[in-house]
Amino acid sequence: MHIEYPHVAADLASQLAERAHALRMLILRTHAAAGQGHLGSSLSIVEILVALMSSGVETGSWGKAPHGDRIVLSKGHAALAFYCALAQTGLIPQRDLESFSRNGGKLEPHPNERTVPAVQASTGSLGQGLSIGVGLALGSRMCGHNDSCFVILGDGELNEGQCWEAAMSASRLRLGNLVAVVDANGFQQDGPMDEIMPVTGLAEAWRTLGWAAAEVDGHDCAMLLATLAATRSADRPALIVARTVKGRGVPFIEHMTESHFPPPLTAAELVMIDQLAAKGTANARG
Amino acid sequence: MPAAEVYGPLLAALGGRDERIVVVDAGLGSSMQTGAFRASYPERYVNLGIAEANAVGVASGLARRGLRPFVHSFSNFLARRAHDQIAISVGVGGLPVTLIAGSCGIFDGRNGPSHFAGDDLAAICTMPGMTVYEPADTIDLETSLEWALASAGPVYIRLRRNGMPQSIGDPLLTREAVRLVRLSVAAPVVTVVAVGAMLDEVLTACRILLDDGIVPELVHVLRIKPFDESAILASARRTGRILAVENHVTHGGCAAGIAMLAAREAIRFSALTLPDAILPAGDPRWLLAHCGLDATSIADHLSSLLS
The missing domain is CATH 3.40.50.920 (Rossmann fold)
Structure with missing residues (x-):
């Protein structure tokens, strides 16, 4: 599928980029305050989260009612990014981020719907989120609502057979209200996917299973939004393979296995990253 | 000749009383006696094929939408193969998913040790918030289904698929836990x-x-x-x-x-x-x-x- 670069208003693209930068800095500061966390895979889904949260997804029901749109973070180790996105959009209080990864804290290292009602599904044991998403999409349809469900998966996670069971069932059930976004950062905990267990030809494979599928730069919010709109249809689930960089935005951990669970950034490093991103945004505008 | 179905009619009757009930099969519908329900309520029935982990995960999603899924397979394929999905996708959120586990222990042992679990309680009873029933006869079974439907959390029913007696003992046997x-x-x-x-x-x-x-x-x-x-x-x-x-x-x-x-x-x-x-x-x-x-x-x- 070829998707033209969207002719979005320059100010919208700029707003999305600024929102992504703010989310990235919130993740880095929360990580620094907690002293730990899965940083690399949190940074790779920043633009995916911003695009999804800006796509018209209805969040008013989260933690409150059984119906409404849903975002399931199947790659639960990126909970840090998800919590920060919830805080950025006011779905949890900003001060709750102080409990991230604290002993007995509400914001556990992996999403827990028991402690954070705005979390759509407890995950962390990889491979389970897409099945939950199939159930959410099917259940909404059975109840006559047809609300959308977006599931964020990791490419490493796709080593799990359950993801493929879920992919088969989603197309069989013709779940046009289901979207899977794969954060294809090319790494898993032990190293590059290519050196451990590669998942190749993903978009083509799922097209064969009956999905609509597209690949896109996963750090381009405007392109992600356009691809989401172009890929969805009434009776086929949609797969977006978002090519990303693990550790994106922190030059000294990008593309590194060690970005999975790195030490916190120092105050000076945080200032440097902030300035670097601001300069990048200015250049993009120029 | 196959034994008379005792579970299937009870499930279909339950389905007629509560439209939140959704039956989820994992490729063993003909063994698990879900045919009557499927025939009566096809819009609330789904067979996800031979993929138990997915079936349990999908059921957890259905439960999050306010539905009451009943997942069907053999005890070994639920308690063992889908153990982690029951623990995490269903268990952490304490979701009202009912697991109908056939072929428990030796009452359905014809197919050998790959097809029945004599150890499923060890896997299931250790999960926080799980309710577990093992009915002795069809009256017990009907009671278990009623209680499962009324439960706010996950339920595991250890089902003797074949040869379950209609009613054991005298009328003095009250239906208590x-x-x-x-x-x-x-x-x-x-x-x-x-x-x-x-x-x-x-x-x-x-x-x-x-x-x-x-x-x-x-x-x-x-x-x-x-x-x-x-x-x-x-x-x-x-x-x-x-x-x-x-x-x-x-x-x-x-x-x-x-x-x-x-x-x-x-x-x-x-x-x-x-x-x-x-x-x-x-x-x-x-x-x-x-x-x-x-x-x-x-x-x-x-x-x-x-x-």
Whole structure:
């Protein structure tokens, strides 16, 4: 599928980029305050989260009612990014981020719907989120609502057979209200996917299973939004393979296995990253 | 000739009373007797094929939408293969997913050890918030389904698919989670605990003992978790001795829990359970005798215990 670069208003693209930068800095500061966390895979889904949260997804029901749109973070180790996105959009209080990864804290290292009602599904044991998403999409349809469900998966996670069971069932059930976004950062905990267990030809494979599928730069919010709109249809689930960089935005951990669970950034490093991103945004505008 | 379906009609009837019920099959619908439900309510039925992990995950999503999914497969494919999905996708959120687990223990052992679980309770009862039933007859089964539907959290029903009796015992058998059955006006000398589907054999064993002048008191456990110890304690304090009979291995089963209760109360305890062995394939009657769990073996064991 070829998707033209969207002719979005320059100010919208700029707003999305600024929102992504703010989310990235919130993740880095929360990580620094907690002293730990899965940083690399949190940074790779920043633009995916911003695009999804800006796509018209209805969040008013989260933690409150059984119906409404849903975002399931199947790659639960990126909970840090998800919590920060919830805080950025006011779905949890900003001060709750102080409990991230604290002993007995509400914001556990992996999403827990028991402690954070705005979390759509407890995950962390990889491979389970897409099945939950199939159930959410099917259940909404059975109840006559047809609300959308977006599931964020990791490419490493796709080593799990359950993801493929879920992919088969989603197309069989013709779940046009289901979207899977794969954060294809090319790494898993032990190293590059290519050196451990590669998942190749993903978009083509799922097209064969009956999905609509597209690949896109996963750090381009405007392109992600356009691809989401172009890929969805009434009776086929949609797969977006978002090519990303693990550790994106922190030059000294990008593309590194060690970005999975790195030490916190120092105050000076945080200032440097902030300035670097601001300069990048200015250049993009120029 | 296949045994008459007892579960299928009950499920279809339940489906007619509550439109939140969704039946999820994992490629074993014809074995799990879901056909009547599917025929009556096709819009609330889904067969996800031979993929139990996905079936449990999908059911958790349905439950999050306010529906009441009943997931069907054999006990081994649920408790073992989909264990982590039950623990995380369903269990952490405490979602009202009912797992209908057929082929439990030796009552469906014809297909051999790949097709039945004698250890599923060990896997399931350790999950926080899980409710577990093992019905002895169709009245128990109907009660379990009612209670499962009323439950706010996950439920595991250990289902004897084939040969489940319509109704065991006399009308005095009330439907309680754990029920005490006095078999004689004479003072009992032993408390015999029948766990779930063992009630039929244990009741027959008790009648053999009564004929021999030995008076047992019977306690039947329908709800294995959460466990109500009051009936067992009330009886055991009269008799001073407990024998638990269970269609499950010793480790992690209901009998193991009763053993802890007996230890706490300093009551003599013993158990007849499945052996710690890979069991051969065989029909239920043959396997019951092979494992020493048929009525005659139970009665013989009790006689020697009390002599």
